[in-house]
Amino acid sequence: MAVVLICGFLLLLILNVPISFALMIASLAAILYGDIPPMLVGQRMTAAIDSFILLAVPFFLLAGHLMARSGIARDIMNLANAVLGWLRGGLAHASIGAGTLMGGMTGSAVAEASSIGGAVIPEMVRKGYSPAFAAAVVASGSLISILIPPSVPLIIFGVVTGVSVSRLFVAGLIPGLLVAVVLLVVVWLMAIRNNYPRGDTPSRKTILKALRASLWGLFLPVVIIGSIRYGIATPTEASVLAVLYALFVGLVVYRSIRLRDLPSIISDAAITTGIVMMLIAGATLYGLIITREQLPQQAAAFMLTITSDPQMLLLLIVAIYLIGGMVLDLGAAIIIFVPILWPITQQVGIDPMQFGIVTVLGLGIGLITPPVGASLFVACGIARCQILLGSRAVLPFIGGLLALLLAIVFFPGIATWLPSRM
Template sequence: MTLLLFASLIVALAIGVPIAFALGLSSLVYLLFTDIPINIIPQRMFSGIDSFVLLCVPGFVLAGNLMNVGGITHRIIAFCMAVVGHIRGGLALANVGASMLFAGISGTAVAETASIGAVMIPSMVRQGYRADYAAALTASASTVGPIIPPSLPMIIAGTISGLSVSRLLIAGAIPGILLGVSLGSVAYLIARRNDHPKGPRVPFREVVRSFFGAFWAILMTLIIVVGIMSGVFTPTEASMVAVVYAIFIGFFVYRELKPRDLPRVFWDSAVTTASLMALVGFANVFAWILTTEEIPVKVAQAMLGFSSSPVVFVLLVNLLLLFVGTFMETIAALMILLPILLKVAVALGIDPIQFSVMCVLNLVVGLTTPPVGVCLFVASSISRVPLAPLTRAVLPFLGVSIAVLLLVSYVPQITLWLPGLMYK
């Protein structure tokens, strides 16, 4: 029956069924050939989304949309351009910097690719950058978003694993910054080699002016992170604070958010949240079936039978998740695989926080890998560059992302130092 489950999932994905419905359809096919009643599907779906922590998902999605419509994107880009625009390849560096700042607002890579890419890709092309390079850089830089807090994949990982969501969010800060700096370094080296353009040096007063233009957006990130770290509010409460803050800034500070914009913002946020919750629900059904078939136990036994070394296990997990990430969406893969792999990791003495961050980072890298790199498809749509040249252009950034992944995998203090400092 397990073979039937996976065969129906593969067929559904192959014919283009969205991952959430593919998980639900394969689960239904499995149940139809067993004695388990199909009403288990709504029961397991509800139990999967019946979590207080998941209430922060619509909050962060809505806050990000409000800040984006309220004029946040171009202010962040303007500030980054004022700081690094005079450096060789400054526009590319500003692209990476904007994604790192925007990460604290959106928390999702796809939202960053769409928002940053709509502005930066055309600007880079006009400045003489190749379109495939501009799109590849934008897609790669957007993967910083799901690592730097607030991060929706981290929230999902904490929910399904029972780990502290606050600790997971804080644990992603240094790996996220390290990933952003590494991508920026590659962009700089490519700029030096290809003699990419650089802009004029901006007077210091313009840098200060652009900083104050982006200050309220940066402050939002600080409020969220510091509030969670200090225990002033939970991640769910932080999302509501972010919504109130975004409405206030959009209406009264930036003054670009209008009452007529609210229905569209609320609708888009509701659609995004509904799609995420459907994915979580169906993935929980699929994961329950795997548990019923004792797949986690069999996988654990197989891995431990291959090697009991934590070093080898981490390498095997990275290879597995890099493969899975090429065709499965991040949250769905987390829902299915993290509970299975985490049990083995803990048995081998690997810290669960560090292991979970590693898994999230690994699957986020999959957002820029073919054949189902979602960020690549978004960047391709914006730049109108076919997927084949875009894939070639993304390889240097994909390589450095994997290098950061291995560093995070085998140097636990990169992940654990900050949570240890905050939660002694």
């Protein structure tokens, strides 16, 4: 049954079938081959998305769409440009800065690549940056959003493992900010090497004006993280607060969203939510069959024959993630790999917060590597450059992210210190 499952899934991927449907079809084929009642398909898929914590996903996505439509993205980009634009390669630095601030609103790397890329890539190309470099900057900067709350991948990881999503959100803060620092360093080195232009040195008045204009947007992450951190709300309840806050900003403060715009905004968020939920449902069914075939136990026995050292085991897991992330969507990869690897990490004493951050960042690098590379494809589409050129331009950023990933492996306090203070 496992052979039918895995081979069927790989064949469907080669045939370019969407991942969620490939997971479902391969799982159904394995169920029929194994003489398991097909009724199990509907039951398991429904049970997979019947979760209180997963209610946070559509609300956080809706809040992100509302904030993007309200003009907050533009104001945050202006603030980042005012603070960082004077550096060599200023627009690229501003893109990373804006991505850091927007990461606390969208929770989705692809959504961030689309919103930030649409605002900054055409301007970067006009100022003399190569389209491939512009796409690489935006695509790599979008990975900040998978770590900084409200991260949808961290919610999925929490659902799969039963780990507290609140603690995962707090654990993602320091690694998310370090991702931004690493990317800024890479941008600075490449800007010097390619002699990219500096922006104008801003006055204090310009910075204060940009800060005032973006205060409403900057306050949203405070609402989300603060309400969770101090026990005012659960992550699901915080997602509803985020929607109410975004509605208030768009309808009352900015007045850039009208009541007649709400159906289209809700529709966009619903489509994105549907994609995420289909992935979760399909991958959960796939994971069920893997569990029935006792593949986690076999994998654990095999990996523990190689090493029982936690750090070496994490390095082996990172290698698996880097390969798997190249061909699987981030959400689907979490649901497929984590149930197999989670028991192993607990057996050798790896901290759940460390494993969660390593999982999301390790698999997230696949968002900027072909052939799946969703964020890279979006950014290259906006920049109108070939994916091959974008793939070459993003290599230095991947190198920096890998260095940070190794640092989290060998220095777990990067991920565990902040949640331990809760």
